[in-house]
Amino acid sequence: MDKQTFVIAIAGASGSGKSSLAHRLEQELQPWFSVSVLNEDAYYRKQDGLTLSERKQTNYDHPNAIEESLLVEQLQELKAGKSVSVPVYDYTTHDRSDATVEVGPCQILIVEGILLLHREAVREIVDLAVYIDVPESVCLERRIKRDVAQRGRTRESVLAQYEKTVGPMYRQFVAPSKIYADLVVENDSNRETAIERLLGELRSRIDMDHVDVG
Ligand SMILES: Nc1ncnc2c1ncn2[C@@H]1O[C@H](COP(=O)(O)OP(=O)(O)O)[C@@H](O)[C@H]1O
Numbered sequence: 001m002d003k004q005t006f007v008i009a010i011a012g013a014s015g016s017g018k019s020s021l022a023h024r025l026e027q028e029l030q031p032w033f034s035v036s037v038l039n040e041d042a043y044y045r046k047q048d049g050l051t052l053s054e055r056k057q058t059n060y061d062h063p064n065a066i067e068e069s070l071l072v073e074q075l076q077e078l079k080a081g082k083s084v085s086v087p088v089y090d091y092t093t094h095d096r097s098d099a100t101v102e103v104g105p106c107q108i109l110i111v112e113g114i115l116l117l118h119r120e121a122v123r124e125i126v127d128l129a130v131y132i133d134v135p136e137s138v139c140l141e142r143r144i145k146r147d148v149a150q151r152g153r154t155r156e157s158v159l160a161q162y163e164k165t166v167g168p169m170y171r172q173f174v175a176p177s178k179i180y181a182d183l184v185v186e187n188d189s190n191r192e193t194a195i196e197r198l199l200g201e202l203r204s205r206i207d208m209d210h211v212d213v214g
């Protein structure tokens with residue numbers, strides 16, 4: 001078997017804890033492997049032709065909000081052992097910035113995002129598909145706290161956006177994509193429980209011979 005980058009996708013609702021788990025997994029795997037983490041959000045389309053108030057109205061939870069062709073192209077390049085220049089997204093301006101970050105070849109690539117498992121072209125690249133399963137009400141409470149603290153939002157704006165787009169798109173696209181997961185992990189209690197379960201499953205499911213450790 002060819003040794004190439006092993007790609008783990010972590011999908012699930014906004015606020016389910018994908019990003020936190022992806023970075024914890026990176027920490028746990030790093031002593032043994034070179035690991036990189038990618039976020040689907042980096043591939044939100046550029047919106048510099050729109051005003052800020054127009055950008056605030058965009059439906060960021062619809063699959064078409066993401067430039068899927070660039071996401072897939074960069075996943076393929078990384079899987080093939082090449083470097084890519086990943087866009088940098090700014091949630092406060094609702095736009096992709098002009099900056100990019102270089103992501104180099106790695107043995108394990110973790111990519112996280114709400115709609116990854118909805119995307120057939122992404123599923124074809126992924127070696128292990130993980131869905132983080134958390135009740136909607138828990139995700140919403142976490143999202144309110146995070147978006148007010150880190151993404152320049154108010155509680156009211158988060159609730160309005162949730163009712164208009166986030167909740168409906170979750171029910172239409174994100175939750176149904178759970179059927180494509182190789183592994184479903186609950187994350188509505190202790191964070192350590194989820195990471196332990198993920199690591200336990202990974203140990204038995206990742207074919208380490210497949211990963212180039214040489
Ligand atoms: N198991 C957990 N228990 C409590 N809070 C959590 C847990 N996992 C993540 N969080 C918190 O919830 C918020 C959303 O987590 P994040 O990883 O950003 O979710 P996502 O990437 O799925 O949107 C963050 O503030 C994070 O610290």
Ligand SMILES: Nc1ccn([C@@H]2O[C@H](COP(=O)(O)O)[C@@H](O)[C@H]2O)c(=O)n1
Nearest residue numbers: 013014015041060061091094095114166
């Ligand atoms: N300008 C933007 C872009 C995206 N969002 C929201 O981000 C969510 C996905 O990221 P998570 O880290 O929460 O998984 C998605 O639900 C979008 O609504 C935004 O609010 N503003």
